[in-house]
Amino acid sequence: MTLYRNLTIRQKQIVWAWAFLTLPVIFYGVIRFYPTGSAVLISFQDWNLLGERTWIGADNYIQLWNDPVFWKVFKNTFVYLLLGTPVSLVLSFTIAYHLDKLRFLHSFVRMLYFLPFMTSAVAMAWVWRWFYQGVPIGLFNNILAKFGIAQIEFLNSTSYALPAVLAPAVWAGLGFQVIIFMAGIRSIPTSYYEAARIDGVGWWTVLTQITLPLLRPTIVFIVVFSSIGFLRIFDHVFNMTTNNPGGPLNATKPLVLMIYDTAFNSFNMGYATAQTVVLFTILLIVSLIQLRLLRSA
């Protein structure tokens, strides 16, 4: 105690700071950094959880390169991204742009759009899965039948299954993006719009010359945020295809589901961690592109 008393104020601050940080630093070291390094190491090993760990160099990565399922999954993952991100970006901006101009019952209508964001992905995957069933069970096909339109095998068709699984993911994320866009639109100084009105500029010019350019940071944030979300899609796919995970014929299987299967159904830990390293690399590239875009903005 006398030792502590003899310290200067600055030294006391250092003692306190490290006292506060000791437990968290251990936590981040053991629960975040050690597992990251360990994942990279295991990706160079052959290990089926029970047997010996053997070093096999880059064999897991070579196997991945030659695995047709991996390329199918890789393609699916990017289809989720390339369909999901633009669709949700355009929808959420359109909704936010018009919602911003709405006076009557503004917060009520806004609530309607935001509500799906508060739901659990698993619960809603089951609700949508029910919607997609054939007659007489599923809602969508019942409605189609009422209008005499042919049935759609949403979840059993190799061409419709992926968009069908993606729809609830887009639906659930929309409210968040709408709110972020509205905050972005609100933060644009009204003086810009007043100047445009005095100059007699049309709404299209205002939108493309003022609103969208000034929303650039918001747009970059939303694109990256939703891209990362779609690249990591899992809960919806897993729950909507439990009878044949990632099916039919791997048509809906994303990278995270392949990782889960390889690790916890085939117990091929080395191969699974190699896939996680690939996922990490993809996400890192997306994040770096974001930083580059934000900096140049």
Added chain:
Amino acid sequence: MTSIAPTSVSLNNARPTKPRNMGQIIRWLILFFGGIAMIMPIVYMISTSLKWPHEVYNVNLMPDDPTLENYTYVLEDGRFYIWFMNSAIIATLTTISNLLFDSLVGYTLCKFKFPGRTLVFIAILSTLMIPTEMLVIPWYLMSQNFGWLDSYWGIMFPGLMTGFGTFLMKQFFESVPDDFLEAARIDGLNELQIWWTVAMPLVKPALAALAIFVFLGNWTAFLWPLIVTNSPELYTIPVGLSGFGDEADVAWELIMTGAAISTIPTLIVFLIFQRFIIRGVVMAGLKG
């Protein structure tokens, strides 16, 4: 003359405003019905959970004869009650841990000058780049070695502190004036007391926003609880619901009831704190 004038005036006025009003009305109607369409999956989930089996496949929204029979059945089965409690306990404990540690670390990184500060900050920030999916396999192996599989601790330990929460809290502590802390120091409070009694009350809105995010995130978390639990008594509600829906011959109205049980609490929380949560989303989205 006076009787004609108002008509002609109002006609003249009506012309420029009419298309604008019509546009506003159409905009409102489209947005309103779009919003109604957005909540349809939630509405159908709840309405189906209130239907008798014979009515389930009718497209009608309102049950002819609403019943709580499905809820009674599902709750008497007992599993959903256990899963619900598991989720509630785990999400609550994780939230408390995040509120304490994320704010303490955020505060320390914001208000203290010490060697290693930048390093710790960058290290914690960089954990945001590491996806959970990369960590679940090592976490699983770790849990296996330490006997953490199939336990509350096993489900909770990865989320006890987050880089996101730390970064969010650090941003908010920036707005706490150093003079306040200095005044407390002169009054003889130690650093722990200053953090808890002076700084923390000033960032209550941020703490509340963080609490909502952490709770919601843990309430709906699926991948890690799915991996780490084996016995149904330890399932969280999403893991339990997923297995329940997958059982053979489970009626859809019972699955909808389970889905409703897992969704209704978060919806109620949202309806109560609506304004607040939306502000929180904006704060976290822009600052985090």
